[in-house]
Amino acid sequence: PADTPATLRELGNLHGIPLYKSFVEGWPQVEAFQARPDDLLISTYPKSGTTWLSEILDMIYQDGDVEKCRRDAIFNRVPFLEMKAPQIPSGVEQLEKTPSPRLVKTHLPVHLLPSSFWDKNCKVIYMARNPKDVVISYYYFYQMAKMHPDPGTLAEFLETFMAGKVAYGSWYEHVQGWWEKKHEKQLLYLFYEDMKKDPRQEVQKILRFLGKEVAEGTVERILHHTSFQEMKKNPAANYETMPTTLMDHSLSPFLRKGISGDWKNHFTVAQNERFDQHYQKHMAGSDLSFQMEA
């Protein structure tokens, strides 16, 4: 399915991290980005529930007003900091035009985040997801989102992922790097699996972190509007308004399954053993742990 030439799909390199070449080209503007003290940064490794968390936060910012949250597509309501593609405004350009208080999305590893966010002491919400579900979700995303190289077979893609040779690099370094920041910064670290199990409790955590109080009915509306079923049919949340030259939802929808443990439908027993071994080696010494199902 190559309406995008293979050379454009090859990943470039941003300070040692594999990344889309257009993003690498746009890096000087990102590095110089001027954060504002009331910016809220939503940070994730790809496929960890970024869109879900973004919709929850926009609902909180709009006081549970569903209609206001339909004002534009999620990728415009929550601009993607390091995004750069031909013919459309970059993430930085979008952000410069966004009135405060802004929600900002990034997938950058912690050491590459523009320093302005730390200088201005911005709040950060990080969401992590177990790597087995991330790699499966990423495998489908590589196929439907045209800026990616051909992922090959799942067996091949598992190796690419474990070696950190996918866009944004090593999952292991990403989740651990942001976890360490929690000790020194205003950072709320959430897990996709917790959000699946008890979204009400996680939304309450977010509200406390933001120092925001809302009516009980508002929490109800937030939970309903951000459920997988509601988001899947919401054109402002499901990415279907992206040009099909960039994303082909007929290959795999952006809101694909939205569950924990789908990896069990994909990994062989041998692949699972190899993945577990690699995981244990790369997470050794960290007090960070993941639920591989919910």
Ligand code: A3P
């Ligand atoms: P799956 O491919 O496993 O279905 P991101 O937004 O970071 O790219 O993450 C995408 C993943 O989050 C996809 O996972 C998608 O289905 C899932 N997702 C999006 N909205 C969700 C929701 N409201 N509830 C549960 N999962 C959701």
